[in-house]
Amino acid sequence: MSQNSKDASPDHGNLEHGSTNSRRDFFKNFGLFGAVAAAGGAAIYSGYNYEETKPGANFVRVLTADNRIIEVPKEGFKDIKVDLNQLQKQGREGLKGHRFVMVIDLAKCRNARKCITACQGAHHLRPHEYHINTLVMQESEHTAPYFMPKPCQHCDNPPCVAVCPVDATFKRQDGIVLIDNERCIGCRFCIAACPYSARLFHWEEPLMAEADKGTPYNVELNVPQRKGTISKCLFSSDRLREGKLPYCVSACPNGVYYFGDENQDSVTNGTTKETFRLSELLKVNAGYQLMPELGTKPRVYYLPAKNRLFEFKDDKDPVKSI
Amino acid sequence: MKRYFILLIIVRFSLQLSAQEWVVAPADAALKSPFAFTDSTRKAGEAIYVANCKSCHGDPGKNNAIQLVPIPPDAASVKMQANTDGAMHYKLIQGRGPMPSFKNTLSSTDLWRVISFMRGYNPKYVQEVALPTIAGAAAQNVSIKLDWNKASGQVEASLTSLKGQVSQPVAGAEVKLFAKRYFGNLPVDEARKSDAAGKVAFNFPKDLPGDSIGNVQLIVKLTDEVAYGEASAEATLAVGVPTNRPALTAPRAMWGVLAKAPIWLIFAYLLAVLTAWGFIAYVISQIKAIYRAGSKEQL
Numbered sequence: 001m002s003q004n005s006k007d008a009s010p011d012h013g014n015l016e017h018g019s020t021n022s023r024r025d026f027f028k029n030f031g032l033f034g035a036v037a038a039a040g041g042a043a044i045y046s047g048y049n050y051e052e053t054k055p056g057a058n059f060v061r062v063l064t065a066d067n068r069i070i071e072v073p074k075e076g077f078k079d080i081k082v083d084l085n086q087l088q089k090q091g092r093e094g095l096k097g098h099r100f101v102m103v104i105d106l107a108k109c110r111n112a113r114k115c116i117t118a119c120q121g122a123h124h125l126r127p128h129e130y131h132i133n134t135l136v137m138q139e140s141e142h143t144a145p146y147f148m149p150k151p152c153q154h155c156d157n158p159p160c161v162a163v164c165p166v167d168a169t170f171k172r173q174d175g176i177v178l179i180d181n182e183r184c185i186g187c188r189f190c191i192a193a194c195p196y197s198a199r200l201f202h203w204e205e206p207l208m209a210e211a212d213k214g215t216p217y218n219v220e221l222n223v224p225q226r227k228g229t230i231s232k233c234l235f236s237s238d239r240l241r242e243g244k245l246p247y248c249v250s251a252c253p254n255g256v257y258y259f260g261d262e263n264q265d266s267v268t269n270g271t272t273k274e275t276f277r278l279s280e281l282l283k284v285n286a287g288y289q290l291m292p293e294l295g296t297k298p299r300v301y302y303l304p305a306k307n308r309l310f311e312f313k314d315d316k317d318p319v320k321s322i
Numbered sequence: 323m324k325r326y327f328i329l330l331i332i333v334r335f336s337l338q339l340s341a342q343e344w345v346v347a348p349a350d351a352a353l354k355s356p357f358a359f360t361d362s363t364r365k366a367g368e369a370i371y372v373a374n375c376k377s378c379h380g381d382p383g384k385n386n387a388i389q390l391v392p393i394p395p396d397a398a399s400v401k402m403q404a405n406t407d408g409a410m411h412y413k414l415i416q417g418r419g420p421m422p423s424f425k426n427t428l429s430s431t432d433l434w435r436v437i438s439f440m441r442g443y444n445p446k447y448v449q450e451v452a453l454p455t456i457a458g459a460a461a462q463n464v465s466i467k468l469d470w471n472k473a474s475g476q477v478e479a480s481l482t483s484l485k486g487q488v489s490q491p492v493a494g495a496e497v498k499l500f501a502k503r504y505f506g507n508l509p510v511d512e513a514r515k516s517d518a519a520g521k522v523a524f525n526f527p528k529d530l531p532g533d534s535i536g537n538v539q540l541i542v543k544l545t546d547e548v549a550y551g552e553a554s555a556e557a558t559l560a561v562g563v564p565t566n567r568p569a570l571t572a573p574r575a576m577w578g579v580l581a582k583a584p585i586w587l588i589f590a591y592l593l594a595v596l597t598a599w600g601f602i603a604y605v606i607s608q609i610k611a612i613y614r615a616g617s618k619e620q621l
Contacts, residue, residue, distance in 0.1 A: 067502060067533075067539050068533075068537075068558070094569075094571075096569070097533075097534075098504065099567065099570060156570055157575070161577045161578065162575070162576045162577060162578065163578075164578050165578065166578075167577075167578050167579050170577070171570060171571055171577065172570070172571065173569030173570055173571045173572075174569075174570070175570045243504060243505070244505075245505055253419065253420050253422070259505060260503065260504065260505055261503065261504045261505075263531060263565055263567055264503045264504060264531055264565075265529075265530065265531050266501075266503040266504075266505075266506075266508050267505075268503070268505035268506035271422060271423075272422075272423060272425070272426055273426040273427045273506055274426050274506070275503055275505070275506035275507055275508040275509070276508070277508070277530075
């Protein structure tokens with residue numbers, strides 16, 4: 001018994017010893033755990049801090065309009081919601097640092113009319129409504145006839161803009177002349193003022209009036225079109241914003257159109273995608289403008305119809321020969 | 323009788339159409355792809371096909387091409403697959419009628435990738451890969467560095483290739499220089515071959531416009547993709563003329579809005595209005611004076 005108690009007492013003592021130990025151990029372990037937790041937390045926090053502040057983490061690479069890659073802090077980001085106000089603002093301002101020009105090589109035009117259909121498709125026009133049209137030209141009885149595509153000349157001194165009483169038609173910094181169908185009152189002064197007959201009036205309800213209902217009006221596309229207002233060639237400003245060639249230029253199968261930037265002294269052919277110096281192209285091919293004597297300073301150049309690449313069936317009557 | 327006549331015309335035109343075969347010279351038709359067609363080339367080709375060909379030719383095997391005259395053949399059709407690889411490559415480069423030329427828009431490697439994609443729809447097709455040329459075996463992984471030599475006014479490119487761990491100059495390789503423009507790449511100078519030290523010097527025009535500080539983004543490319551693979555480099559160098567032209571809306575003009583109106587016009591208008599109102603005010607003041615004088619007399 002005593003043996004037992006003797007046996008038991010150390011056991012008991014052991015037990016008590018064990019229990020004090022365990023309390024201490026508990027605190028010790030807790031301390032250890034706490035230290036580990038604190039250290040881990042600190043490590044995670046410092047890691048997070050490092051990630052937050054490390055150079056390049058909060059920056060995003062962005063390509064600017066003049067083709068430079070820059071880094072922009074994420075905080076400075078602003079999502080562009082395409083709404084009417086935004087479309088109007090960007091449409092009014094135009095693209096900075098550009099001066100768009102078109103060169104039309106009359107020697108190559110074979111009246112494929114792909115430019116016309118591409119344009120009408122983009123701007124929701126009827127087949128008889130033209131932003132661009134190919135005219136049959138013949139200077140005199142004994143000279144060869146030729147086809148001449150005629151878009152808006154996007155004059156630097158535009159008579160249409162001067163006569164508009166409501167600031168609906170305007171010039172942009174990149175040289176493009178646009179019309180805002182939401183402002184236009186349909187007075188048609190601009191049609192009377194334009195020496196190139198580049199404008200059309202919507203006498204009837206536009207082709208896709210029903211389908212276009214509800215889409216925000218894009219001043220760079222003139223869609224949706226509006227009855228009782230003016231519409232005209234826009235140099236496909238919406239495509240230029242994306243760095244793409246205009247609808248007509250890229251639709252031409254015969255390499256008639258060159259389009260580019262006068263500031264960069266370069267034009268790109270819409271068919272072959274070859275790029276040329278604008279100044280050289282105009283000099284070598286004797287480029288000219290339509291009615292420069294009016295002082296309108298057009299942004300469209302023509303290359304003369306030399307070495308026509310096609311035959312009219314009847315040179316005497318070009319209209320019959322088409 | 324009339325019916326037979328119409329039939330005769332139809333037969334005649336169909337004969338004419340079939341007579342307009344697109345003939346490819348034997349040398350061009352015998353051209354072979356420099357690399358083997360694999361799943362990865364087919365995948366890369368598919369992306370290029372979707373971006374450049376699908377709008378007219380439709381999805382391969384689905385016969386949903388756009389209804390042009392003539393109808394663009396389906397990529398999986400017997401007619402299309404009857405072409406040799408070289409003939410396909412030639413036709414993609416040349417273009418004909420409504421089929422555009424891809425000479426300046428797609429690289430030769432990209433064209434072979436498209437062909438690789440189209441061949442994926444021909445179970446009977448067995449590829450013959452071109453034998454690698456000696457130059458190709460000698461120089462792979464070519465890297466190009468661009469520099470501007472201000473003294474000579476030339477843009478210099480140096481071509482090196484890695485052979486094991488050692489970089490060696492690439493001699494006798496033809497390179498082209500382009501200046502990046504808004505809608506395309508403007509070729510600068512002619513294509514030139516590298517010398518023994520792997521150097522090429524391009525004459526750069528003195529009057530090419532750059533951005534506001536004269537920077538021009540330059541691209542240099544190796545022309546012989548078969549021998550060297552695709553190798554190009556880009557660099558932005560201050561080789562251009564600084565161009566900072568004012569916006570075309572900057573000058574004042576008679577454009578309907580006050581913000582744009584010429585100063586003299588604003589002044590002339592204000593003067594006219596003030597003169598008119600001033601005259602009216604003077605007349606009223608005189609009438610008032612007469613009235614006052616009259617009322618004084620009465621007193």
